[in-house]
Amino acid sequence: MKKDLQQQLQHIIDYKTKPLGALGRLEEIALQIGLIQQTTKPVVKQPHIVVFAGDHGIAKTGLVNAYPQEVTAQMVLNFANGGAAINVFCRQNQLTLKVVDAGVNYDFSSSPINVIDAKIGYGTKNYLTESAMTIAEAGQAIEKGRSIVRQLAADGCNCIGFGEMGIGNTSSATLIMSAITGLPVVEFTGRGAGLNDDQLQQKINTLQQVYDKHALGSLDQQPIDLLARVGGFEIAMMTGAYLEAVHMNMIVLVDGFIATAAMLIANEIYRGIKPPSPAPGWSSLIAHCIFAHTSHEAGHEKILRHLGVTPLLHLSMRLGEGTGAALAMPMIHAAVNFLNEMASFESAGVSTQQAEG
Template structure:
């Protein structure tokens, strides 16, 4: 697919918003990151009176062929489908946090190795019943890779048409930290050993096995394009998020980036269209060891660091009220002039 993403550049508006921020009844810079977020969202929306409408988190679920062997994951592949049911029944952390913060939550079957049939609340975007094991062959075909990108983009378009202007992404997929580690290594040129963490709970020798397996996988392929990279190493949920991120930026939505897996999708999206970063706010620093290195590579600062590494979009849901605070202070806080307070 071809995306047309515009770099945000309006020096006159930027000056207007910054002056509005600086003239609030506070010392200049005293609200720290809130000021940066307010300026960014104002620039995205091309106004000094930005508003947030129908915040939404899309959780993409998919299975990974390598997970069937159990070498890189402590939980069986069946947990992916079980957690999708948990999401649909409202029992997961992301359900609780979205309900608390009035965020719409949508669950997407990108490629779970399970037949859900016709079930209320699940968006059926299944590409296949999980990817292939990239120890032996490409995770997906070129056709499947393109289909995943398109479906991710289409779901975001539907969300935008439903009134949302701020969106975040979450994921569920046993084995997806392995795909994310491979993507991270490729795009940041970081050795696999420094990309691989505990995932869903590996420790000690098990992490070394995971590092060894993924190093062998990494050395098996020679991708020459970004699509090659996604096709060889990606998961359906990760590739779908690449398309989702790119379309959200094309539609000038504010994008909240979650943790390790979502950021791996962003690395690919950024490599394809660097302008996408103008639209991204980084929710948190994940407890997964590679995530901070990803943020350092992108030269981005997250809003919070709570040591979370659950995925599901939970970091995004926790950070969202901070983003609301940035908009509220910009739109509602008195200026020195309106409050009759001396500014010097």
Template sequence: MAALTMTELLAVPALDRILEPTLQKALDGKAKPPGALGRIEELALTLGLIQGRERPAVKQPVLLVFAGDHGLTRSGVAAFPSGVTVAMVDTLLAGKANANAFARVVGAEVRVIDAGVAADLSDRKGLIQSKIARGTADASVEPAMTPQQAEAALLAGAWLANEAIADGADLIALGEMGIGNSASAALLMHRLAPASLDDCVGPGAGHSPEGMAQKRVVLARAAARSNAAAPMDVLAQFGGFEIAMMAGALLATAKAGVPVLVDGFIGTAAALLAIRLAPAARDYCLFAHASAETGHRLMLQRLDARPLLELDMRLGEGTGALLAVPLVKAACALLSEVAELADVLEAAG
């Protein structure tokens, strides 16, 4: 499998809508009143368009969980130390994290990637090694990464998504693990949505009032340090490696004509980055849920996205994306397995 260049990665084709009338007619002709299944019908139509077939199917969903650390944690933006990232990676690899449990329920494979954890994890069995560096720099005092690192992270994410698709994945879900990544995501949202910083900063994994005050001070200092506005510049200034890899994975998945399930606040920040780089990628995204994290609803509004679920979750790991997998499978089944209304009426005499 040949690696993509940045130019190739960003050349996401516009979604071909030639099947839309056919799919809509098929949905209207199923054994139900037209529109009676609401947004499941909309989802079925979207899946048919993305896959380019009248009977879409999702049989091999794969969750890619990208792990990385953030230099911002050294300035006190997180309630937990960065060492928790390592502990959670080990928990994921042991199959005992929330994402593992949910993945088993919905029949998804989980692949865990070291995008930039601030520790040597080369001995971890089952961990996909793709480390750019041992964590980003502290974005409150200097750029989180170099332009070269930002590009390398995007392309690495693309490679890993394409590898999963080559192995048979027909739905890619994106997850992350990284202490401090809600801070990085807030800065990305601030510049790329755009939105006021106050509307972007939330508690992440949990903060006391004093902790939240410190987080706001640090992120205001980071935002004041750079006026970056172009997507790649914003990424390099504010990080992080796992967010960049998610964005690259999203772009490659869209380019391959495969639907991508976007998780919560961090995942949507990655989607925002990807869509600002290649606007056509928006039509390949399925937004799984509305996170309870501050700023997520506004970011979804900026992307004209309606999430499939609203469960007051704010965990990450791709857990919300996994919980949306049954809805995606059900939407496919609507087009492929449900009887035609005309046949039902004929049988009824």
């Protein structure tokens, strides 16, 4: 990490007209964003939320989900028509929303809706019996995710959050987290979109069966192989989106449980290829990310604690869609604005000693 820039940023933050550290997390965010953009005067341009949607073969069995698979397509149509929570929050905070068909089991071509067609397939296969996708499909999804973010960056976006929609995708996220951390499946298995106690136990048993079948605990999993075995097209595409966003020095907000699982895969890939980092010395993709909130989904708080990161919000939400990232976006603006616009003790003619006393 460039010590001179970090010291400059910290000096600017410390000598604003406030007691030392009085703006709390906003000061940490301002410092992080300055390091991401490698400047003492960071800016937020054309912030976006990108929601990736995909179906999961396991959802057709009904063993891990309370809602039928058809809800994925129905919710994508709801996003496109502006009726979901993420639409409300994006309008409220003046964010541009993009919805991506990564692999929904539905043909949107006949619908006059604004959805980016990046479909890899009509849902993944059932990983209870076979791999969810091929290695080639996982790679294709990652590249499409990168391409979408690359285009948004070319159009002027430098701040982005990712969301998802896919019935059954908390199960994929659970398996990914368990495989990467080595912690038991049950630690990350939650109620998803509303399972009762009996359904939750059935989900735990099913996922343990999948974990054992694919030997997720005994293999030195390559991240793309892990994606292919138990991932989803929307998770794979989001993985690529994270990688490109970090490569483009964008401010990246991580949403909830599934978005964090995709970030974990992206981090494993990032550490493997060791790309040039915007802040030299940052060996982890995690260092470039701002964690928006703690989901109420079981396991999300555990994985955030495991990663050693502190989210900005704790609202007991478990909706996905990028809603946590959208709600956290005003805090990003606030951090950048105080850094750029708040007076210093010197410029305001305020005594440092008096202000701190």
